[in-house]
Amino acid sequence: MSFAIAATKRTESASDVRAAGKIPGIVYGPHMESMSLSIPASDLLKIYKEVTDSTLIDLNIAGQESMKVLIQDAQFEPVKGGMVHVDFRQVTMGEEMTATLMLIFSGVAPAEKQLGGTIMKSMESIDVRCLPSDLVDNITVDLSTLATFDDSIRVKDLPLPKGMVCTDDAELMIVKVAPPLTEDQLKAREESKVGSVEDIEVAVKKKEPKDGEDAAA
Numbered sequence: 001m002s003f004a005i006a007a008t009k010r011t012e013s014a015s016d017v018r019a020a021g022k023i024p025g026i027v028y029g030p031h032m033e034s035m036s037l038s039i040p041a042s043d044l045l046k047i048y049k050e051v052t053d054s055t056l057i058d059l060n061i062a063g064q065e066s067m068k069v070l071i072q073d074a075q076f077e078p079v080k081g082g083m084v085h086v087d088f089r090q091v092t093m094g095e096e097m098t099a100t101l102m103l104i105f106s107g108v109a110p111a112e113k114q115l116g117g118t119i120m121k122s123m124e125s126i127d128v129r130c131l132p133s134d135l136v137d138n139i140t141v142d143l144s145t146l147a148t149f150d151d152s153i154r155v156k157d158l159p160l161p162k163g164m165v166c167t168d169d170a171e172l173m174i175v176k177v178a179p180p181l182t183e184d185q186l187k188a189r190e191e192s193k194v195g196s197v198e199d200i201e202v203a204v205k206k207k208e209p210k211d212g213e214d215a216a217a
Contacts, residue, residue: 003047004058004066010036014085023083027059027069029090037061037088045083048074052137054099059088068093068132091132098129098167102138103174109146111177117149118180122173126155126166134163141174152176 007025010017014024017038025044028034051057051071059069069088076083091097102125111117126139139158145151156170181189 002058003051003055004060005039005043005047006060006062007037007039008062009064010038012038018084023086025086025088027061027067027088027090029067029069029092031092032067032090035061039086041083044086048083048086052102054101054135055137056091056132056135057088059090067091070099093132096129096131097135098127099135100125100127101136103141104138105141105143105175107142107144109143109177111146111148111151112143115149115177116180117177119143119175120178121175123155123168123175126158126168128160128164128166130161130164134161136161136164143175146175146177149177149179 007027010024017024020038021041022038023041023044025037025039026034027037047057048071053071056068056070058066060066068091070091071086072089073087074083075085103123105119105121109117109119112119139160141153141158143153145153153174153176154170155166155168155172155174158166158174160166
């Protein structure tokens with residue numbers, strides 16, 4: 001599915017743009033001067049809900065040649081949550097680029113379902129390098145390969161598309177299944193919690209002044 005959005009060069013202030021029902025933004029890249037933009041809020045918000053950080057978008061600026069971009073960053077109001085600014089990164093087709101891809105975990109791990117373990121995820125995304133034409137929205141991680149507690153999925157195990165290279169450490173752990181706690185481990189955890197509470201109570205008692213003693217002493 002392709003995405004496109006229209007924008008105009010911005011000369012007015014960001015507050016004036018927002019007052020007109022638009023969102024201020026900027027586009028920049030290695031082969032262009034950065035340009036301030038004004039984008040219709042309804043159009044931008046609709047696309048933002050459908051794309052990922054690695055989805056190519058056709059940015060059509062009035063009076064300019066269309067360009068491929070990624071949404072590099074978006075800022076939101078801390079209270080109402082409305083978008084207040086967006087950054088586009090221009091992408092040159094035919095030149096390698098870097099991007100962050102989200103990991104989508106699918107399937108059921110036998111070690112979790114049959115052995116009662118707990119899925120432990122260490123990474124939610126990876127950094128990659130590829131041509132824009134080889135870019136995908138996400139990478140699928142198949143949990144069904146985790147049959148035992150000794151199994152794991154590392155960066156080197158990911159099924160990357162042809163032409164794509166992950167720039168993260170190949171040995172980094174992505175996901176594994178941890179075995180359930182034994183009765184002794186559960187008991188030890190409970191005892192450690194009780195002990196910590198008693199330690200707090202003792203510490204409080206030590207801070208209480210003795211009879212006839214000045215509390216500030």
